């Protein structure tokens with residue numbers, strides 16, 4: 001969480017979701033307030049670092065699938081978060097940024113990174129926005145009409161677009177989440193895709209409520225959802241369809257392509273929906 005006191009001057013006023021995740025992922029881009037909140041979350045959810053890692057493995061699988069099998073060359077990483085830790089105490093392989101995964105499939109993918117956290121934006125500009133065909137935008141995605149009018153997004157509309165909403169919707173209330181997904185579904189050209197991950201409160205509701213309470217005490221809205229609520233958000237009516245394997249635990253998505261290590265005990269779901277009519 002930050003505050004802009006005067007043009008060009010940013011003041012840290014508390015923990016930020018992106019930096020808390022960076023801490024949980026073994027990164028080095030966090031401050032005392034972030035670490036304090038992260039430790040409070042870990043008391044309730046010691047499996048959280050595993051969930052962050054499982055989510056980043058899914059991101060690579062989903063981007064590869066959408067690029068290869070759906071033939072999509074344009075990706076918008078909504079709520080991209082801090083780039084993966086290059087150093088620090090992260091366990092497991094370094095997760096690849098979206099551009100690097102897409103670049104393995106297509107010669108010249110386009111990737112736009114969007115986040116409303118100025119520190120994330122600074123990192124995205126510095127570390128990700130360096131390849132031809134990439135851009136970083138600092139914006140509140142809930143102001144979706146403004147975002148779609150941004151020149152770096154509006155120019156994508158001539159071809160299918162993959163929208164990545166990985167661990168983004170839990171930070172919004174129902175109204176914002178429904179409005180953004182509905183707008184993306186209506187605006188996106190044929191062949192487009194929407195990929196999500198979303199934490200669920202179905203399996204350990206008391207612990208999830210405790211996590212939401214601890215976030216709320218830090219001034220951060222956090223809303224895990226049930227499978228039914230996640231399905232309602234995606235609502236893939238024609239011309240959209242839910243692709244196999246459906247809405248499944250994130251560690252199970254694309255399971256044939258990787259070994260399953262489900263240390264988070266499956267607290268999040270993943271899914272990809274696709275708008276019919278693409279070239280692939």
Ligand SMILES: C[S@@+](CC[C@H](N)C(=O)[O-])C[C@H]1O[C@@H](n2cnc3c(N)ncnc32)[C@H](O)[C@@H]1O
Pocket residue numbers: 017018021055056078079080081082114115116117120139140141142165166167168171
């Ligand atoms: C939990 S992190 C997920 C990062 C990444 N997508 C991943 O899966 O590893 C959520 C990110 O969404 C960003 N975010 C939350 N609400 C947002 C909004 N309204 N507009 C833009 N970014 C937002 C946060 O700043 C944070 O970087």
